[in-house]
Amino acid sequence: MSQIMLCDKLCSVEDCIPGTGVYLRHGYIYSSLAGYVLRKNEGEELPVISVVRETETQLLPDVGAIVTCKVTSINPRFAKVHILYVGSTPLKDRFRGTIRKEDVRATEKDKVETYKSFRPGDIVLAKVISLGDVQSNYLLTTAENELGVVVAHSEAGAQMVPISWCEMQCPRTHTKEFRKVARVQPEYLQA
Amino acid sequence: MPTDTKRVRGPEVSQSPSLFLPDGRQRDQVDVRPVFVRCGLVSQAKGSAYIEAGNTKLMCCVYGPKETERKDETDMKCGRLTTDMRFAPFSCPERGSWIQGSQDKDFSLMLQESLQPAVCLHKYPRSQIEVNVMVLENSGSVLAHAVTCASLALADAGIEMYDLVLGCSIRQDGASYVVDPTYTEQNSCSSVSSENQGGLTVAFLPSLNQISGLQSDGEMTEETLTAGVRTCIEGCYKLYPVVQQALTKAVRRAALPPPES
Amino acid sequence: MIGSVCVTQSPVSPSFLLHFRTAEPLEYHRSFLKENCRPDGRELSEFRTTTLNIGSISTADGSALVKVGNTTVICGIKAELANPTVEAPGKGYIVPNVDLPPLCSSRFRPGPPGEQAQAASQFIADVIESSEVIQTEDLCIERGKLCWVLYCDMMCLDYDGNVLDACVVALLAALKNTQLPEVTVNTETCTPGVTLEKRHGLRINKHPVATSFCIFDDSILIVDPTAEEESLATAQLTVVTDEEDRLYSLHKPGGTSLSGQKLQECISRATARQREIQKLINKVIHSVKTAQ
Numbered sequence: 217m218s219q220i221m222l223c224d225k226l227c228s229v230e231d232c233i234p235g236t237g238v239y240l241r242h243g244y245i246y247s248s249l250a251g252y253v254l255r256k257n258e259g260e261e262l263p264v265i266s267v268v269r270e271t272e273t274q275l276l277p278d279v280g281a282i283v284t285c286k287v288t289s290i291n292p293r294f295a296k297v298h299i300l301y302v303g304s305t306p307l308k309d310r311f312r313g314t315i316r317k318e319d320v321r322a323t324e325k326d327k328v329e330t331y332k333s334f335r336p337g338d339i340v341l342a343k344v345i346s347l348g349d350v351q352s353n354y355l356l357t358t359a360e361n362e363l364g365v366v367v368a369h370s371e372a373g374a375q376m377v378p379i380s381w382c383e384m385q386c387p388r389t390h391t392k393e394f395r396k397v398a399r400v401q402p403e404y405l406q407a
Numbered sequence: 408m409p410t411d412t413k414r415v416r417g418p419e420v421s422q423s424p425s426l427f428l429p430d431g432r433q434r435d436q437v438d439v440r441p442v443f444v445r446c447g448l449v450s451q452a453k454g455s456a457y458i459e460a461g462n463t464k465l466m467c468c469v470y471g472p473k474e475t476e477r478k479d480e481t482d483m484k485c486g487r488l489t490t491d492m493r494f495a496p497f498s499c500p501e502r503g504s505w506i507q508g509s510q511d512k513d514f515s516l517m518l519q520e521s522l523q524p525a526v527c528l529h530k531y532p533r534s535q536i537e538v539n540v541m542v543l544e545n546s547g548s549v550l551a552h553a554v555t556c557a558s559l560a561l562a563d564a565g566i567e568m569y570d571l572v573l574g575c576s577i578r579q580d581g582a583s584y585v586v587d588p589t590y591t592e593q594n595s596c597s598s599v600s601s602e603n604q605g606g607l608t609v610a611f612l613p614s615l616n617q618i619s620g621l622q623s624d625g626e627m628t629e630e631t632l633t634a635g636v637r638t639c640i641e642g643c644y645k646l647y648p649v650v651q652q653a654l655t656k657a658v659r660r661a662a663l664p665p666p667e668s
Numbered sequence: 669m670i671g672s673v674c675v676t677q678s679p680v681s682p683s684f685l686l687h688f689r690t691a692e693p694l695e696y697h698r699s700f701l702k703e704n705c706r707p708d709g710r711e712l713s714e715f716r717t718t719t720l721n722i723g724s725i726s727t728a729d730g731s732a733l734v735k736v737g738n739t740t741v742i743c744g745i746k747a748e749l750a751n752p753t754v755e756a757p758g759k760g761y762i763v764p765n766v767d768l769p770p771l772c773s774s775r776f777r778p779g780p781p782g783e784q785a786q787a788a789s790q791f792i793a794d795v796i797e798s799s800e801v802i803q804t805e806d807l808c809i810e811r812g813k814l815c816w817v818l819y820c821d822m823m824c825l826d827y828d829g830n831v832l833d834a835c836v837v838a839l840l841a842a843l844k845n846t847q848l849p850e851v852t853v854n855t856e857t858c859t860p861g862v863t864l865e866k867r868h869g870l871r872i873n874k875h876p877v878a879t880s881f882c883i884f885d886d887s888i889l890i891v892d893p894t895a896e897e898e899s900l901a902t903a904q905l906t907v908v909t910d911e912e913d914r915l916y917s918l919h920k921p922g923g924t925s926l927s928g929q930k931l932q933e934c935i936s937r938a939t940a941r942q943r944e945i946q947k948l949i950n951k952v953i954h955s956v957k958t959a960q
Contacts, residue, residue: 219658221651222562223570223614239527239569248527248567250654269565269661276472276534286691306690308453309473309774311534339691347533350479354533367691449826450738451773451895462726466825468771491770491778496821497728497744539771541825543742544725 220247220267227265235266277302277311277344277354282363285313285356287338293317295334297342299354312353315342319357320396321364332382332394333358339367341398364398437641439575439587442649444556446563446657454564456653458556461589462546467556469564472534486531490519492540492553499545500590514550515540521554521574521610521620527567536566547589548576554610554620559650563657570612571650572619575642577635579605579627584635586642603631609639613647694900701888708737708894713937715892718945720837720952722845730846734838736892738828740772743838745820745846749860752808752815760807760815764792766822766835773827773895791919792822792835795908799876799916801843806871810853814860818846829895832906832919836878841949846870876916877945879938880906886924891937907938911946 220226226238226245234240235256237249247253251269258264277283277299285297299311320328334340341363342356358364361381370376370386370393378397379385385392440461449455452468475487492515496503518540526536538561540553554574561568578588581603585592593606605625611618618640623632689696689707700707710716716737725731728744752759766788770778781789796802807816820842822835850866853859882893882901893901903923908916915935920926 219655221654222568223612237567239567246569248569249565250562250658251565252658269658276531284691300690309471311474347483349483449740449772450828451826452771464725466771470770470774473774493769493771495742495744495823496765496819497725497731497746500727502746502748502819537770537774539769541769541771541823544727546727 218253220251220253222247222250226253226267231262232265233260233262235264237267237269238265277313277347279344279346281344283313283342283344283356284366285340285342287334287336287340288312289336290330290334292330295330296353297340297356299356300339313342313344313356314348314353315340315356315358319345319355319359322359333396334365335368335393335395337369338365338395340365358396358398361399364396366398368393368395434583434585437586437638437645439642439645440589442552442646444559444649444653446559446653447660452560452564454560454562454566456556456559456563458552458559460546460548460552460587462544463542463548463552463589464544464546465540465542465549465552465556467538467540467553467560469536469538469557469560469566471536472531472566473537475533475535484532485528486526486533487535488519488523488526488528488538489535490515490522490538490540490557492518492542494542494545494549498542514553517550517608517620517622518553518557522557522561522572524617524619525558525568525570525572525612526561527569530567536561536564545590547591547593548574548587548608550574550608550622551576551587551610554608555646555650559654562654565661570614570617571647571654572610573613573643573646573650574608574610574620575639575646576606576608577638577642579603579607579625579631579635584638586638603627607632607635607639609636609643611640611643613643693896697897697900698885701884701890706890706897710892712888712890715941715944716894718837718948720841720948722841722952722956728842729848730842730844732838732841732845734834734841735826736830736834736837737894738826739824739830739834740826741822741824741831741834741838743820743822743835743842745818745842747846747848748817748819749809749814749851750817752812756804757812758808759804761817762796762802762804762807762820763817764796764820764822764839765789766792766824766831768824768827768831772824775827787921788832788835791832791906791917792820792839795836795876795878795917796839799874799908799910801840801872801874801876802870803873809851809860813858814851814853816848818843827895829893829898830880833878833880833892836876836908837945837949840872840875840877840945841952843870844872844949844953874910874914875942875946875949876908876910877938877942878906878908878917879934879941880904881934881937883924883926889930889933891941905934907934909935909938909942911942913939913942 224247229243234245238245239248247267249267251267254266254268255263281302283299284301285299287295287297289296294314294316297313299313317328318325320333342358345357346355348355368376372389374386374388376384376386381397383392384395443459445457448457449468454469457466494503538557551574558572578585605627607623610620719735721733725744729747730745733742766785768776768785770776824831847867850863852861882890883903906919
């Protein structure tokens with residue numbers, strides 16, 4: 217595995233497909249990071265060439281990315297969150313996101329009540345649907361089975377156990393609270 | 408050339424010993440001071456670099472990409488690069504004030520303009536990258552070294568760039584010049600003629616062979632200026648291996664090579 | 669914990685710990701404190717490695733760079749001449765300032781000093797005044813006419829908690845490193861004459877050293893907190909003592925209460941720390957002298 221400097225010429229565009237950490241100039245692929253070269257054959261004719269620094273560097277939330285966030289406030293129209301992770305990469309700086317009422321779940325959108333879906337402090341898995349515009353933050357959705365609340369604390373302060381896709385139970389007081397619960401896939405936890 | 412026969416003549420060219428006083432440096436040669444460069448010293452920053460050239464010492468920290476504070480339409484497509492360059496109050500022979508002077512602001516702006524063309528800002532929509540430079544000791548050529556230091560810190564932070572940016576200054580003093588001048592060399596003038604007196608700082612992208620920033624003051628003829636720019640570029644190339652070595656070390660420290668797939 | 673949602677999560681992977689740390693930092697720290705240790709492997713009363721470098725800035729009359737773990741503070745001292753005040757004609761000035769520039773952490777914004785920097789400057793000024801590290805009378809050159817002003821600028825270059833302790837060490841070491849040129853006042857013309865070649869050091873009377881603590885969950889006491897620990901703690905406390913175990917300052921800006929017994933523990937830890945630091949400063953100054 218060879219180490220590469222910034223702006224090193226890697227190869228011609230005829231030999232490889234540009235991946236991440238590279239840029240094109242005059243028909244050649246150059247590195248835009250100082251790091252290691254990674255060539256991957258993904259069944260295509262040409263291998264994908266990337267330059268990587270750490271094992272995984274996805275720096276900013278992008279459309280389609282799965283993010284882990286913490287709910288900071290809710291109101292009847294939307295929930296405000298802080299994005300903590302993109303995939304399994306922690307963000308050094310916090311980015312703000314919004315989950316609108318209509319993006320909470322896929323079915324019966326008109327019956328969604330935000331405070332029956334999230335509470336401040338909940339840890340939520342969500343997907344980025346838009347980078348937003350000048351006024352708004354990143355727009356996120358939880359309208360998939362795998363997305364929604366993964367960690368929540370009850371009013372008694374104990375961590376709750378999910379009992380269905382829309383309810384969680386406090387192990388101490390056995391009271392049930394409403395949430396949009398995620399069906400967590402193990403790979404998100406271990407990645 | 409008419410020869411003066413009425414006087415006792417010495418050699419054709421001679422130089423005052425005072426020119427060689429500070430650290431025995433040569434005039435009219437691309438003689439940059441020895442540099443020491445190191446990456447990744449500051450734990451809190453995304454990327455950082457420290458540079459020492461002679462007695463000039465400065466450090467740079469890069470934070471972000473983080474959410475933009477003020478948003479406008481252009482921020483939606485590409486990121487924003489902000490720079491802040493400051494002098495520690497004890498960094499100059501005269502004590503500086505805590506309040507940022509116009510010189511600091513000028514330097515910050517020039518730094519920003521020199522770095523911006525090298526950063527792939529379109530990869531960072533809606534976010535800003537902050538570059539903070541602190542001059543700990545000012546012994547001349549501060550802007551040039553700030554440019555080098557900042558680009559190294561950006562690379563250390565893993566910010567995507569087209570190329571590194573290297574800086575080099577010269578001080579033109581009549582017919583002769585000094586590369587990478589010290590504080591005293593920068594502010595002294597030994598020749599009597601008022602022609603061709605000035606300073607020049609060039610920010611240069613070494614792999615792309617492009618100039619991203621050029622700042623000059625004083626008065627210089629066109630030929631002197633173009634020759635000066637060429638000299639600065641030569642000076643940048645002298646820095647290049649040292650800077651590359653520091654970056655190689657930083658990459659190796661950040662992560663081991665990924666497994667062969 | 670994120671993991672409890674998942675049914676079978678037996679081996680805890682390192683990245684899982686990382687997730688836990690970002691999502692639930694307080695719980696994460698508690699899980700360590702329960703075992704009487706801290707996330708960085710330290711014991712509760714253990715300081716981070718402290719290193720000192722003096723005289724590295726040649727444009728300053730005295731300077732020192734201190735590292736306490738990651739936290740880095742540089743102190744530069746510039747001496748200038750001024751007229752003494754009418755109220756204290758036989759005294760000079762010491763002007764300490766702490767700067768927390770945006771360079772040292774993303775929590776600080778550019779612009780005038782924030783609350784924390786102002787509080788730190790005032791704290792340092794109080795320590796100087798109460799401990800009389802330097803007698804301001806020593807800074808007087810000609811009574812009522814001329815005296816020294818010592819501008820002591822402490823600048824944080826890397827903020828990872830416990831900046832006060834680092835500032836005090838940097839200040840003390842820089843003062844010990846300071847060499848002032850000889851100044852004589854011409855009696856006829858009343859103008860000062862400076863001899864740069866003849867320099868002399870300052871007389872350091874006391875060696876005050878600060879030791880900071882954090883209180884976690886109203887009861888657990890930890891020394892030398894990191895930035896993360898500081899932000900999660902319920903109270904903070906700084907004790908300043910000198911070589912004769914005199915107590916100069918006990919700074920506890922609000923927060924949860926502390927028992928008298930715990931306070932005694934803090935003070936005895938602080939006196940031990942004072943010895944360590946004074947030894948370090950003397951060692952570094954000695955090594956610099958022998959190197960010359």
